Amino acid sequence: MSELSAPSPSRRAIVALARPVSALSLAVFRIALGSLLGWDCWRFITYDRVWRYWVAPDLHFTYGGFGWISPLPEPWIHVAWLMVGVSAVFVMLGLFYRVAIVVLTVTFGYFFLLDKAEYLNHFYLVLLLLFLLCVLPAHRALSLDAWRHRGRMPTTVPYASVFVLRAQMEIMLVFAGVVKLTPDWLAGEPLGLWLKAQADLHAFGWMFAYDWVILVGTWGAIALHIVGAPLLLWQRTRLATFLVYALFHMANATFFNIGIFPWLAIAATTIFFVPNWPHLLARRILGLFETLPPLTPSATSGVPGAPLSPLTLAALAIYIAIQIGLPLRAWAFDSDVRWSGDGHRFSWRMRIYDRQAEGMFTVTADGQDWRVEPTDFLTERQAAKMLVRSDMVHQFAGHLANIWSGAGYSDVAVRATILKSLNGRPPQHFIDPDTDLTKVNVSPYAADEWVRTLEVPVWGVGDNRASTIQPVSAASGMPSSGSE
Numbered sequence: 001m002s003e004l005s006a007p008s009p010s011r012r013a014i015v016a017l018a019r020p021v022s023a024l025s026l027a028v029f030r031i032a033l034g035s036l037l038g039w040d041c042w043r044f045i046t047y048d049r050v051w052r053y054w055v056a057p058d059l060h061f062t063y064g065g066f067g068w069i070s071p072l073p074e075p076w077i078h079v080a081w082l083m084v085g086v087s088a089v090f091v092m093l094g095l096f097y098r099v100a101i102v103v104l105t106v107t108f109g110y111f112f113l114l115d116k117a118e119y120l121n122h123f124y125l126v127l128l129l130l131f132l133l134c135v136l137p138a139h140r141a142l143s144l145d146a147w148r149h150r151g152r153m154p155t156t157v158p159y160a161s162v163f164v165l166r167a168q169m170e171i172m173l174v175f176a177g178v179v180k181l182t183p184d185w186l187a188g189e190p191l192g193l194w195l196k197a198q199a200d201l202h203a204f205g206w207m208f209a210y211d212w213v214i215l216v217g218t219w220g221a222i223a224l225h226i227v228g229a230p231l232l233l234w235q236r237t238r239l240a241t242f243l244v245y246a247l248f249h250m251a252n253a254t255f256f257n258i259g260i261f262p263w264l265a266i267a268a269t270t271i272f273f274v275p276n277w278p279h280l281l282a283r284r285i286l287g288l289f290e291t292l293p294p295l296t297p298s299a300t301s302g303v304p305g306a307p308l309s310p311l312t313l314a315a316l317a318i319y320i321a322i323q324i325g326l327p328l329r330a331w332a333f334d335s336d337v338r339w340s341g342d343g344h345r346f347s348w349r350m351r352i353y354d355r356q357a358e359g360m361f362t363v364t365a366d367g368q369d370w371r372v373e374p375t376d377f378l379t380e381r382q383a384a385k386m387l388v389r390s391d392m393v394h395q396f397a398g399h400l401a402n403i404w405s406g407a408g409y410s411d412v413a414v415r416a417t418i419l420k421s422l423n424g425r426p427p428q429h430f431i432d433p434d435t436d437l438t439k440v441n442v443s444p445y446a447a448d449e450w451v452r453t454l455e456v457p458v459w460g461v462g463d464n465r466a467s468t469i470q471p472v473s474a475a476s477g478m479p480s481s482g483s484e
Contacts, residue, residue: 037091122258125264
């Protein structure tokens with residue numbers, strides 16, 4: 001009889017998601033995210049990136065369906081960016097949190113959508129985390145709002161608030177390992193290319209001359225994500241795994257210029273600890289100096305929380321399904337994503353490619369030909385990004401066609417001659433130079449026939465030919481496109 005009346009696993013999961021837990025871990029995450037975005041906002045202002053990324057370019061590579069979003073004129077675009085920084089500080093302080101987090105999400109999302117040439121995985125992660133914080137009560141602890149409403153605001157949050165952030169991080173970390181299972185990465189590239197270029201800049205740079213060191217790094221990164229991420233869910237291995245992750249991210253911050261991402265990843269990974277870990281840590285530190293009374297259970301310990309609504313549960317399930325589905329879509333294409341770029345964005349392919357290219361476009365109209373250098377219409381940064389991404393090549397070709405058509409020319413055709421190098425390979429044609437790009441489309445579901453296939457399937461750190469190849473960017477003076 002007792003077995004028949006036992007709640008089902010799904011019922012137990014629903015009850016667990018509603019269980020009240022300490023709001024401290026969520027609050028610490030809020031403070032870290034707000035402070036990092038405030039710092040990043042200041043960095044953009046210091047290095048005049050708002051002007052370089054969104055004011056200087058005449059063309060912006062918009063996302064599908066968001067072509068209506070355009071940069072504000074000066075000085076309003078700088079005011080909008082300042083709103084990002086100010087709202088980030090308000091989020092960090094937990095002051096007027098509900099308004100501040102919405103303002104921060106909208107303004108940051110606006111800049112994210114302005115130009116996909118500026119797409120970075122960590123910007124995408126920030127946007128997702130901000131979206132989640134819009135619906136999470138992250139201001140119930142360690143906030144000025146909690147101080148202003150002391151005694152009237154709960155000090156707990158439903159476990160679902162912590163769970164959804166853990167799920168987001170787990171998905172990101174696991175996929176960051178799975179997508180590294182490529183022939184080149186398993187053979188040590190492009191990590192070897194990057195580290196050997198920095199051998200003289202670091203005290204331990206001499207180690208990068210040994211291929212086995214590079215291979216330990218590439219295989220270790222895969223193991224850390226695919227094996228390490230699940231270990232964060234187990235209490236007995238959580239702290240050790242977190243410390244390894246922290247060392248990994250600090251090493252990335254040392255060797256690569258990737259902004260706030262290493263520190264954001266470390267801060268976000270703390271969400272895997274028990275929700276009251278800041279309190280436990282503070283007690284442990286204070287316990288070194290004085291004797292503390294025994295820790296008493298919280299008044300809400302073991303007390304069931306208010307049931308989550310079916311709408312909340314459905315939204316949680318849909319969000320997680322989307323986050324799993326987006327990275328998986330790359331496997332639906334009959335193409336090599338590292339070369340074609342099909343399904344690359346929103347799939348956590350972080351620093352696993354080195355793609356460099358040089359090229360030019362030919363515009364044909366009314367029996368005349370014009371040779372067009374990308375930098376005639378784009379900034380050097382945009383040109384470097386565009387030349388290695390087929391959808392942006394197609395978008396730029398359409399822009400050129402519109403310019404010539406607007407000038408009164410008819411029967412306009414645009415062709416691209418682009419030589420691209422992936423992970424140090426000899427450059428090869430990226431786009432079919434005979435294809436009129438105005439007559440083809442970018443398929444969202446299948447490989448584009450006008451994108452050439454990769455001729456050399458594997459290029460590893462042990463390939464002796466790698467040292468004889470001059471990178472395309474070195475010959476052209478164009479910056480490396482990097483890896484997003």
